[in-house]
Amino acid sequence: MDSVLEALAHEDRRRIVRELRRTPGQKHADLLKPLGLTKSKGQLTKLIAPLESAGVVMRTDSRYYVVNSDAMGRLLSAAADVNVSAQRILAERARLAVESAERVADELRSERHSSDE
Secondary structure, eight states, rough: HHHHHHHHHHHHHHHHHHHHHHHHTHHHHHHHHHHHHTTTHHHHHHHHHHHHHSSSSSEEEEEEEEEHHHHHHHHHHHHHHHHHHHHHHHHHHHHHHHHHHHHHHHHHHHHHHHOOO
C-alpha cells in the first residue's frame, strides 16, 4: 500500500491515472499530448515507472491500463478531499498568523508612539 500511495503522491502521476481511467489502453505517444509532455525528454517513462512498480498501471501490448480503475478512482477522490481539507486548514492558519502579526505590529507602533512622547 505504501508503494501505491508513494506513486500517487506526485500530481503528474495522478494525472496519468486519471487520463488512463478516462481513456484506457492508450499507447505511450497517445498519453504525451493530453499530459503536455514531450517525447524527447523521457518524462512520461520516468513518471509511469513508479506507477507500474506499485501495480497501479500495467502495460499490455504497448498499451497502458489502470489495474483497478474503480478503486483508483475512489482513492484519487479521497486524496482530493484530503487535499482540499489540508488547504482549508493551512489557509486558516495563515489567516490567524496574519492577524497575530498585525496585533504585534500595532503593539510595536503603540510602544514607539509612546516612547516618542
